[in-house]
Amino acid sequence: xxxxxxxxxxxxxxxxxxxxxxxxxxxxxxxxxxxxxxxxxxxxxxxxxxxxxxxxxxxxxxxxxxxxxxxxxxxxxxxxxxxxxxxxxxxxxxxxxxxxxxxxxxxxxxxxxxxxxxxxxxxxxxxxxxxxxxxxxxxxxxxxxxxxxxxxxxxxxxxxxxxxxxxxxxxxxxxxxxxxxxxxxxxxxxxxxxxxxxxxxxxxxxxxxxxxxxxxxxxxxxxxxxxxxxxxxxxxxxxxxxxxxxxxx
Numbered sequence: 390x391x392x393x394x395x396x397x398x399x400x401x402x403x404x405x406x407x408x409x410x411x412x413x414x415x416x417x418x419x420x421x422x423x424x425x426x427x428x429x430x431x432x433x434x435x436x437x438x439x440x441x442x443x444x445x446x447x448x449x450x451x452x453x454x455x456x457x458x459x460x461x462x463x464x465x466x467x468x469x470x471x472x473x474x475x476x477x478x479x480x481x482x483x484x485x486x487x488x489x490x491x492x493x494x495x496x497x498x499x500x501x502x503x504x505x506x507x508x509x510x511x512x513x514x515x516x517x518x519x520x521x522x523x524x525x526x527x528x529x530x531x532x533x534x535x536x537x538x539x540x541x542x543x544x545x546x547x548x549x550x551x552x553x554x555x556x557x558x559x560x561x562x563x564x565x566x567x568x569x570x571x572x573x574x575x576x577x578x579x580x581x582x583x584x585x586x587x588x589x590x591x592x593x594x595x596x597x598x599x600x601x602x603x604x605x606x607x608x609x610x611x612x613x614x615x616x617x618x619x620x621x622x623x624x625x626x627x628x629x630x631x632x633x634x635x636x637x638x
Contacts, residue, residue: 399630405465405508408625415457415502415632417450424449427456430470454502457632466490480570494565510622513566515558519613524553534576548584554615556582562619
């Protein structure tokens, strides 16, 4: 699989081909000052939801994320960003309504959002900012599989937090790709987590062949974040883009 996990400024002719996975990074601080100018792109329902945020920071992040998602999907479909409509699965995973558009998934944490897209196949993405109070063995013992909890316990202490976040984001990316929500227990499958090993879905309980259909990749966001993308289906090339409003259709 070819990969370019350097976050690049996109050109207008970005193409999503079979086997490609594109991930867009949205840095909220770049767009916070102009967030209100994005409202015409959003649906009435999205605008109403934006107004329900108690804190202005949450409102701004929601507006920027929804606008970035709409304009990114417009780039690939050729549709007007404002006219795009979404449907939701039983567990809340969105898909484009009435369009032969790409599969997509969104995650956000710590001042940034990620938008992952694939032309075919299920795709999920997750990102987590560092939270030392969260990355504990007690939480791992409760939510991770026995194999993962043991692997985390055996890491050197200086790698423990990174290993925990690797595990968490890879598990979340897989669950989000499947669209199963809380109906898929976190301990029902195993992922890699050691900082020196590639991101992988190792096994799925009750389905010995399922892991072979999935590809995972860790995403490079610096020491303050962990992130991963998971895809079921062809995955030949990863492209990472920095979202910017100026080049959108």
